[in-house]
Amino acid sequence: MPSNLRLALTSATALAAAGACSQKETEPPKPLNVVYIMCDDHSYQTISAYDRRYIETPNIDRISEEGARFTNSFVANSLSGPSRACLLTGKHSHANGFTNNEHGIFDGSQQTLPKLLQAGGYQTAMVGKWHLVSDPTGFDYWDILTGQGDYYNPVFIREGERIVRHGYSTDITTDVALDWLDGRDTDKPFCLFLHYKAPHRSWMPDLQDLGMYDDVTYPLPETFYDDYATREAAAKQEMSILADMNVVYDLKMADREGEIHTPENPGLEQYGRDLYRRDLAPGELVPGRMDAEQQAAWDAYYDPIIERFKRDSLSGKALYEWKYQRYMRDYCSVIHSVDRNVGRVYDYLRDHGLLENTVVVYTSDQGFFMGEHGYFDKRFMYEESFRTPLLVRLPGQKRHRDIDAFVQNIDYAPTILEMAGLPVPEDIQGESFLPLLEGVKPSKVMTTEGKGWRKSLYYHYYEFPAEHSVRRHYGVRTERYSLMHFYNDIDEWELFDLQEDPMQLHNLYGEPGTEDITRELRKELERLQVLYDDPIISRN
Ligand code: SGN
Ligand code: CA
Numbered sequence: 001m002p003s004n005l006r007l008a009l010t011s012a013t014a015l016a017a018a019g020a021c022s023q024k025e026t027e028p029p030k031p032l033n034v035v036y037i038m039c040d041d042h043s044y045q046t047i048s049a050y051d052r053r054y055i056e057t058p059n060i061d062r063i064s065e066e067g068a069r070f071t072n073s074f075v076a077n078s079l080s081g082p083s084r085a086c087l088l089t090g091k092h093s094h095a096n097g098f099t100n101n102e103h104g105i106f107d108g109s110q111q112t113l114p115k116l117l118q119a120g121g122y123q124t125a126m127v128g129k130w131h132l133v134s135d136p137t138g139f140d141y142w143d144i145l146t147g148q149g150d151y152y153n154p155v156f157i158r159e160g161e162r163i164v165r166h167g168y169s170t171d172i173t174t175d176v177a178l179d180w181l182d183g184r185d186t187d188k189p190f191c192l193f194l195h196y197k198a199p200h201r202s203w204m205p206d207l208q209d210l211g212m213y214d215d216v217t218y219p220l221p222e223t224f225y226d227d228y229a230t231r232e233a234a235a236k237q238e239m240s241i242l243a244d245m246n247v248v249y250d251l252k253m254a255d256r257e258g259e260i261h262t263p264e265n266p267g268l269e270q271y272g273r274d275l276y277r278r279d280l281a282p283g284e285l286v287p288g289r290m291d292a293e294q295q296a297a298w299d300a301y302y303d304p305i306i307e308r309f310k311r312d313s314l315s316g317k318a319l320y321e322w323k324y325q326r327y328m329r330d331y332c333s334v335i336h337s338v339d340r341n342v343g344r345v346y347d348y349l350r351d352h353g354l355l356e357n358t359v360v361v362y363t364s365d366q367g368f369f370m371g372e373h374g375y376f377d378k379r380f381m382y383e384e385s386f387r388t389p390l391l392v393r394l395p396g397q398k399r400h401r402d403i404d405a406f407v408q409n410i411d412y413a414p415t416i417l418e419m420a421g422l423p424v425p426e427d428i429q430g431e432s433f434l435p436l437l438e439g440v441k442p443s444k445v446m447t448t449e450g451k452g453w454r455k456s457l458y459y460h461y462y463e464f465p466a467e468h469s470v471r472r473h474y475g476v477r478t479e480r481y482s483l484m485h486f487y488n489d490i491d492e493w494e495l496f497d498l499q500e501d502p503m504q505l506h507n508l509y510g511e512p513g514t515e516d517i518t519r520e521l522r523k524e525l526e527r528l529q530v531l532y533d534d535p536i537i538s539r540n
Helices: 003-010 012-019 058-065 080-089 113-119 169-183 268-280 292-312 316-351 409-419 515-531 535-539
Strands: 033-039 068-070 123-129 141-145 155-158 161-164 190-195 358-364 390-393 401-403 456-461 472-478 481-487 492-497
Touching (some): 033 316, 058 358, 058 390, 080 113, 113 123, 113 190, 113 409, 169 316, 316 358, 358 409, 472 515, 492 515, 515 535
Parallel strands (some): 033 190, 033 358, 068 401, 123 190
Antiparallel strands (some): 068 390, 141 155, 358 390, 481 492
8 A cells, every 4th residue: 555545544534534434334435635726816705605795606605615614814925826836835935936927937846745746646637727837747637728828719738738729718627627537547546726717807707607797786895995095005006996907908898990009009998909809809819719609799798888888988986986897797707607617526526426535625826806995906915815715625524614723825735735644844834724624723733833823924925016016025914913014116014903904094004002013023024034934034
């Protein structure tokens, strides 16, 4: 028997998983499989297990109904590539080397979760958005979208071979994943990474979902009209729905009678239309985007909206709120397709008798702003983008549990290794939260720092100068406070009391009476920078 199987058989989880078949006592328990589903930019605000204001997501919710919902789940660096590198390595960005999308190339020769799983006898597959530039390593099978991926007729790289697949990205990604499950070696446990492109910008819904939320008027978030008083860094960004969301590229108001962008006519709207046409027009910049039939269905839905938009000539507050409603309708329609596809994955596992020994994880590469502070996008250490949804169905455990301990995406690798009954290498910076899933109280858990779960989180964002202009920053978050330092072309500290000011509108840094808490938090920040060995510490 391979050593990993021996270990898995003795772990509490593997035994719990076997509990379901205790009648058949002669059958040894099977090692756990893992289906790790990660969306791109899926906010917890648009998962009904977390928030019922905007959309119902019954299939995603089922994972937490039959398992656990993490109510304090965070990322280490709120951006796609960096988040994926944290997942693969269990390390913060400075330690895994992938700090930002713009210049990052993932060093695939380093130790990674899939490689450790493979060495432990697992079959591994990566399907969908990869976004780490270098070719995937450590996978028995990989079939990835190019770059950000396209919504329609997307280009995949299947183990080095380029393929254009016809249809809608979320459906196709699921098809590829289920095909792999069908053809896998059933004698081995598996770990499948299923990474959707959805609901990343520019939020293009599946044809069958166009218009499904047109009757809904979404409530404006409380901080929609934030004036950024007391927060210089919050004001200095280019991710405002009013100023930066493009009505053509983002909201699909392409005037098809207009002229194509030329270098002599580089208006923003024209620029937007060009990008948009890349997705929309067949055979244009990238071969294989929408075909004539898809485009006709798309136009039949959007053309009347475009006509109305042109006629109404909105401006100011009316335009701002109109943009928000269109954004929410498109985004939620894209989520509806994700939810349907999560249902397909669940049905597959159930129909193939896999639910009893397969862990199902649902998460996102980071959180996302749904108009809070007037924003879309992510990047900031503010709550909406620092947090990320995390729902886990671990077989053999109680249903409907909330886990409120602080977890972070550097914890996924050690957790999955422990689920597989494999040792966690010492240089991994995250902690396994498997004991928390098994019902152990956080105070009783043994972590690399000793007894008891972590009480604070470390964050570091690097991508500046870059699109959206969010300044570089690092910070610490405790149960009650969030302290961040924006640096590079700015030197601003922000301190929030999350109990008194959960929306983070009032920067307390430097206010009389906050000296003690500031000193304490800066000390904790420094402790974390030393603990994780972040070279930035020299600049504090
Ligand atoms: C693209 C988007 C940005 C987004 C980044 C990073 N612009 O560049 O809005 O912030 O991706 O997103 S777009 O014009 O190309 O749509 S991430 O999730 O991949 O990190
Ligand atoms: Ca993302």
